[in-house]
Amino acid sequence: MSNTAIPAGRIIRFALLSLGALMILAPYIFMISTAGKTQSDIFTAALSLVPQHFYFAENFAKAFAKVPMATLLWNGVVVCGLIFFFQVLVAIPCAYAMAKLKFPAARLMMVLVMLGLLVPIHATALPLYVAFDRMSLLNSYTALVAPFTISVFAIFMFLQFFRAMPDDLLHAARLDGMSELGIVARVIVPNAWPAVTAFAIFSVVAHWNDLYWPLIVVSKQAYATPPLGLMYFRAAEAGDDYGALMAATLIITLPLVAAFLLAQKRFVEGITMTGLKG
Amino acid sequence: MNDRTFRRSLWNTSVYTAIVAPVSIVLGLGVALLIEGEGRARGFFRTVYFLPVASLIVAMATVWQYIFHPTIGPLNALLSLAGIPGPNWLGASNTVLYSLSIIGIWQSVGFNMVLFLAGLTAIPRELYAAAHVDGAKSALDRFFLVTWPMLGPTTLFVVTISVTNAVKVFETVKMLTDGGPNKASEVLLFTIYQEGFVYLRVGYASAMTVVFLAILVVLMFLQYRVLDRRVHYT
Amino acid sequence: MSALSLRDVRKSFGGNAILNGISLDVEQDEFIALVGPSGCGKSTLLRILAGLDHADSGGIIVGGKDMAPVAAADRNIAMVFQSYALYPHLTAGQNIAVPLAMKRLSRSQRLPLIGALLPGQKGIRAGISRDVREMASVLKIDQLLDRKPGQMSGGQRQRVALARAMVRQPSIFLMDEPLSNLDANLRVHARGEIVELHRRAGVPTLYVTHDQAEALSMADRVAVMIGGHLLQLAAPEAIYNDPAHIEVARFVGQPRINILPAVADTGRVDYQGVRLALLEKVANGPVSLGIRPEFVKLAPDGRSGLAGRIERVEFLGSEVIAHCRLDLSGDAVVAKLAPHEAMDLIGGMPVGVLLPSEQAMVFGPGGTAAAHRQYGRHTAGTGLCLASRLRGSSRMPPRFTGAAKAARPGCWRHRQSCCCCCSCSCRWPLSSFSASPISSSATASSASSALRTTRIS
Numbered sequence: 016m017s018n019t020a021i022p023a024g025r026i027i028r029f030a031l032l033s034l035g036a037l038m039i040l041a042p043y044i045f046m047i048s049t050a051g052k053t054q055s056d057i058f059t060a061a062l063s064l065v066p067q068h069f070y071f072a073e074n075f076a077k078a079f080a081k082v083p084m085a086t087l088l089w090n091g092v093v094v095c096g097l098i099f100f101f102q103v104l105v106a107i108p109c110a111y112a113m114a115k116l117k118f119p120a121a122r123l124m125m126v127l128v129m130l131g132l133l134v135p136i137h138a139t140a141l142p143l144y145v146a147f148d149r150m151s152l153l154n155s156y157t158a159l160v161a162p163f164t165i166s167v168f169a170i171f172m173f174l175q176f177f178r179a180m181p182d183d184l185l186h187a188a189r190l191d192g193m194s195e196l197g198i199v200a201r202v203i204v205p206n207a208w209p210a211v212t213a214f215a216i217f218s219v220v221a222h223w224n225d226l227y228w229p230l231i232v233v234s235k236q237a238y239a240t241p242p243l244g245l246m247y248f249r250a251a252e253a254g255d256d257y258g259a260l261m262a263a264t265l266i267i268t269l270p271l272v273a274a275f276l277l278a279q280k281r282f283v284e285g286i287t288m289t290g291l292k293g
Numbered sequence: 294m295n296d297r298t299f300r301r302s303l304w305n306t307s308v309y310t311a312i313v314a315p316v317s318i319v320l321g322l323g324v325a326l327l328i329e330g331e332g333r334a335r336g337f338f339r340t341v342y343f344l345p346v347a348s349l350i351v352a353m354a355t356v357w358q359y360i361f362h363p364t365i366g367p368l369n370a371l372l373s374l375a376g377i378p379g380p381n382w383l384g385a386s387n388t389v390l391y392s393l394s395i396i397g398i399w400q401s402v403g404f405n406m407v408l409f410l411a412g413l414t415a416i417p418r419e420l421y422a423a424a425h426v427d428g429a430k431s432a433l434d435r436f437f438l439v440t441w442p443m444l445g446p447t448t449l450f451v452v453t454i455s456v457t458n459a460v461k462v463f464e465t466v467k468m469l470t471d472g473g474p475n476k477a478s479e480v481l482l483f484t485i486y487q488e489g490f491v492y493l494r495v496g497y498a499s500a501m502t503v504v505f506l507a508i509l510v511v512l513m514f515l516q517y518r519v520l521d522r523r524v525h526y527t
Numbered sequence: 528m529s530a531l532s533l534r535d536v537r538k539s540f541g542g543n544a545i546l547n548g549i550s551l552d553v554e555q556d557e558f559i560a561l562v563g564p565s566g567c568g569k570s571t572l573l574r575i576l577a578g579l580d581h582a583d584s585g586g587i588i589v590g591g592k593d594m595a596p597v598a599a600a601d602r603n604i605a606m607v608f609q610s611y612a613l614y615p616h617l618t619a620g621q622n623i624a625v626p627l628a629m630k631r632l633s634r635s636q637r638l639p640l641i642g643a644l645l646p647g648q649k650g651i652r653a654g655i656s657r658d659v660r661e662m663a664s665v666l667k668i669d670q671l672l673d674r675k676p677g678q679m680s681g682g683q684r685q686r687v688a689l690a691r692a693m694v695r696q697p698s699i700f701l702m703d704e705p706l707s708n709l710d711a712n713l714r715v716h717a718r719g720e721i722v723e724l725h726r727r728a729g730v731p732t733l734y735v736t737h738d739q740a741e742a743l744s745m746a747d748r749v750a751v752m753i754g755g756h757l758l759q760l761a762a763p764e765a766i767y768n769d770p771a772h773i774e775v776a777r778f779v780g781q782p783r784i785n786i787l788p789a790v791a792d793t794g795r796v797d798y799q800g801v802r803l804a805l806l807e808k809v810a811n812g813p814v815s816l817g818i819r820p821e822f823v824k825l826a827p828d829g830r831s832g833l834a835g836r837i838e839r840v841e842f843l844g845s846e847v848i849a850h851c852r853l854d855l856s857g858d859a860v861v862a863k864l865a866p867h868e869a870m871d872l873i874g875g876m877p878v879g880v881l882l883p884s885e886q887a888m889v890f891g892p893g894g895t896a897a898a899h900r901q902y903g904r905h906t907a908g909t910g911l912c913l914a915s916r917l918r919g920s921s922r923m924p925p926r927f928t929g930a931a932k933a934a935r936p937g938c939w940r941h942r943q944s945c946c947c948c949c950s951c952s953c954r955w956p957l958s959s960f961s962a963s964p965i966s967s968s969a970t971a972s973s974a975s976s977a978l979r980t981t982r983i984s
Contacts, residue, residue, distance in 0.1 A: 029334070032327050035320075036341045039399065042356045043344070045367055049359060130513070137461065137482050138506045141489050141499055216347075224350050226464045227482065231490050242351035246468060249355065257359050264352040275347035279340060282407075422579045423612035427691070428629030430600035437639055438625065442616035 050261035078263035087244035101164035110173030131167035176210040302479035310459040313397040321405025386477030412447030536585035560746035605697035611688035620672035773890035822886035823862035832879030
């Protein structure tokens with residue numbers, strides 16, 4: 016904002032940001048410290064951050080013993096990966112057609128996309144559940160993935176991105192003899208990476224976190240996603256063993272945080288370059 | 294539709310949305326503006342504020358439950374140090390909704406911040422230069438002259454996302470309160486889930502789903518009107 | 528007192544020097560064009576003037592007052608940006624009103640919503656909108672006042688940007704390539720308009736452009752900046768006819784000046800047997816010979832001049848550009864000819880290239896040394912000149928370290944008749960050249976003597 020920032024202003028700004036950051040980080044700090052505490056530590060000294068007896072190993076062991084961590088994380092990766100893959104696969108050609116091809120129903124489809132943008136899975140959960148039940152597909156990856164393969168949000172996002180692409184690029188590709196599908200595969204997709212990374216975070220965060228739909232269609236541990244597994248663990252362990260709970264929480268939170276830290280620069284770039292900025 | 298549970302959950306959802314959406318939007322904008330002006334530590338702060346978005350909310354809800362714990366939680370321990378008797382955050386019907394709101398805000402500030410940051414970088418530097426030359430001396434003048442109007446489209450997007458996300462709150466409720474105590478934290482999605490998939494009252498749940506959809510459609514319609522009136526410029 | 532003075536302004540970004548000590552005076556009513564290739568630092572200089580950037584060292588004095596501690600908002604310097612930087616959410620009228628609102632309304636009155644309720648602001652706002660309408664009618668944009676920038680053409684936006692800059696009667700007017708986003712026809716038209724507006728308003732103006740045609744046609748004086756150095760500040764005619772530096776000669780003129788490598792030897796310059804006798808003592812060694820394309824003549828029969836070959840002929844309507852290559856040296860020479868002179872010329876044909884030595888400029892070795900001096904002078908009748916820029920000559924008093932000082936105020940106003948003369952005679956004894964055959968010694972004759980060559984055939 017201010018180009019001529021006086022030192023005092025900078026100090027205030029830095030202090031404000033640090034204070035906010037501390038509030039954001041507080042849960043993580045407590046999570047890590049509690050994961051290393053014994054039951055008695057937890058009950059006596061809530062505010063001491065450094066555990067009196069280092070109990071990390073025991074808590075982690077307990078978490079790994081009680082929760083099939085590997086299965087949970089694997090399920091999470093498979094489900095999120097499949098959802099993301101199919102979403103992109105469907106959304107890119109759709110968005111391309113709506114952004115760059117002219118056909119009679121284009122405007123109507125645009126309205127439908129706008130409508131679809133706000134109808135969440137929760138609204139259609141009941142009929143979907145009944146349908147999966149009839150097809151005996153409950154407790155399967157299909158049930159976890161299928162409802163999300165068409166993401167209206169993805170179409171909307173790619174649409175914005177493609178609109179900004181120069182038409183001349185496509186004209187050139189057509190003159191070079193490419194088919195419409197060839198254009199999508201060889202011109203659009205390689206250029207859509209910023210949008211894809213940005214969408215990846217939106218999609219993965221949403222589905223990695225989703226508890227609602229897995230709770231409905233999955234009742235077996237074998238197909239449980241991380242949130243569901245964590246819920247089972249809590250239910251089974253009568254909520255008060257916070258040491259083990261925090262250890263489990265830490266393990267389950269870590270992969271996505273790590274992935275984000277690696278991708279965050281491209282993510283911000285992606286958001287900036289897609290239409291989200293308006 | 295006159296069911297008390299339903300009205301209760303509709304009201305709770307409204308209160309939750311009315312708290313979480315505006316606060317997280319304003320804080321998100323504020324943090325984005327502060328970070329934009331920050332130099333070296335910019336990347337660090339951006340990462341920190343975005344951390345909750347990348348964390349598993351179900352998992353972090355557990356952490357919050359510990360923090361909010363009335364007897365062993367650090368928050369009440371801190372309050373008692375200051376001589377304030379801490380409330381039973383998630384356990385009392387008059388505070389539970391606010392406690393959930395705090396978690397909701399904590400979770401969504403970073404997301405809004407990143408969207409605003411993206412919007413800020415898209416503002417041409419020359420407009421700020423023009424504002425300086427035109428005599429906009431204070432940061433506040435430049436904010437109202439350039440930043441705020443230029444962020445219009447971003448703000449609209451952030452409002453849309455924030456409101457819908459707040460209306461769709463489910464995970465924290467399911468994990469932490471199960472709608473309690475005494476239905477004080479029943480929210481729309483939780484009620485639909487409870488009626489449809491736990492008590493298997495499908496007709497009732499379907500009716501509520503229709504209302505839920507109707508609310509979202511009305512919201513979208515309002516936003517579309519605003520979008521439409523907004524002048525698009527090149 | 529100058530309206531604006533820059534004193535040895537320096538700026539570097541991350542170790543790269545962008546501005547290497549720029550000194551410049553702008554007089555009241557003066558229109559100065561700051562021209563140079565992109566990246567030469569001219570926009571940075573403008574931003575420093577406006578207060579948007581800070582110089583590392585040096586002074587900016589406006590109306591006798593040091594501007595260094597003054598914020599951009601308080602300098603009363605108006606600026607037109609290359610992209611116009613109109614606020615896209617405001618109408619043209621609101622855009623023009625911004626500087627007035629910032630100046631006349633109090634801070635609380637400017638606040639959105641609340642401001643409109645405060646007492647006393649109604650009258651001020653009425654005054655502002657009156658001034659805006661007045662400004663709009665001067666620039667003939669009355670009918671645009673309710674439109675937003677997105678609904679206007681490039682030319683209309685440019686006018687609104689001009690109006691916004693002029694409405695508050697600034698003490699200095701800065702323009703950063705304001706015409707570069709317009710199409711060619713409109714640009715030529717807008718040039719005239721800006722000059723006319725400047726004449727009427729009488730506000731000292733600094734106009735940045737990379738387009739030499741704009742600079743030469745609009746400005747009272749042209750400042751040529753290359754690589755962070757101000758190489759010459761003089762009237763357009765002097766810049767073109769009497770460039771103080773080889774880079775200035777290269778930058779100004781379309782097509783580019785022919786620069787040929789020559790050798791100075793005991794007072795003579797020799798290029799391929801073409802000899803120029805110099806009276807000034809020139810250090811022996813390589814020098815550069817500059818001849819503008821319009822002075823190069825071609826002899827189709829090839830019997831006179833240096834033997835060469837035409838590589839390509841460009842027909843441009845009112846003129847013809849012939850690209851030649853000399854057989855002996857392999858140097859490229861470009862000739863600008865009138866169509867009737869070029870009727871028989873075709874690519875590939877052998878041709879004699881005539882390089883009239885009285886039109887030649889001589890530049891010494893060492894491209895960007897800070898000191899430069901001109902010591903050839905023109906013959907009054909033909910407006911020709913010979914400038915030589917030589918490193919290490921002790922002719923020039925040490926205080927002349929920048930071209931900015933080459934032209935004195937006062938001279939430029941009379942540039943039609945005597946600018947060149949005053950700018951050099953006032954500090955510089957006119958050097959003389961003698962027209963002399965090789966055998967005769969070069970002796971001083973008069974200030975207006977031209978330089979003659981003898982071709983060794």
